[in-house]
Amino acid sequence: MILVSECLFGGRIVRYDGRACEETDSRFLIWKDEGRLVPICPEVFGGLSVPRMDAQRSGDKVIDRAGHDVTAKYEKGAYEAVRLAKESGAVFAVMKQNSPSCGSRCVYDGSFSGKKICGQGLTAEYLRKAGFIVFGEDELDAACALLDDIEKCDIRRCREGKSND
Secondary structure, three states, rough: OOOEEHHHHOOOOOOOOOOOOOOOHHHHHHHOOOOOEEEOOHHHHOOOOOOOEEEEEEEEEEEEEEOOOOHHHHHHHHHHHHHHHHHHHHOEEEEEOOOOOOOOEEEEEOOOOOOOOEOOOOHHHHHHHHOEEEEHHHHHHHHHHHHHHHHHHHHHHHHHOOOOO
16 A cells, blocks of 8 residues: 555645645556555644644644644644555655655745755654655656565565565
8 A cells, every 4th residue: 555645646636725735657556456556645634624824844833824833633644644654555755846745855845935945844754763664756767676576576575485574
């Protein structure tokens, strides 16, 4: 299974601005058709509405545009994402780049000026701390390569009569 940002999965609008941003890469769509994807929106699981005020990471905090500290809701959603990843047996995650929750390599800098910096969203951080590999939607080549390696390993174990445990 692959944990995925629900905004990429589609079918339900969860983005802060109420817009859709479904992933259309054919490899992603194949995973979706095969039932490999486990969608989650950490912000919604954390109790935030759709639409909602945009927010950005500022150090260890997540602050919305009005200056409110919404870190607790983002943390609640991040913990839920980790729980769901473990429960579903996810082998890795594909998350929405630039998000204060899901960004895997880049996030906005907290100034609401549109500037991006190297960093990660709170959910991506918590998933990594729990041992999961996290990719952005712009890293599907690497995600596919990892999945191919995992599946080759599983096939080899099966042929050798070994358990996946």
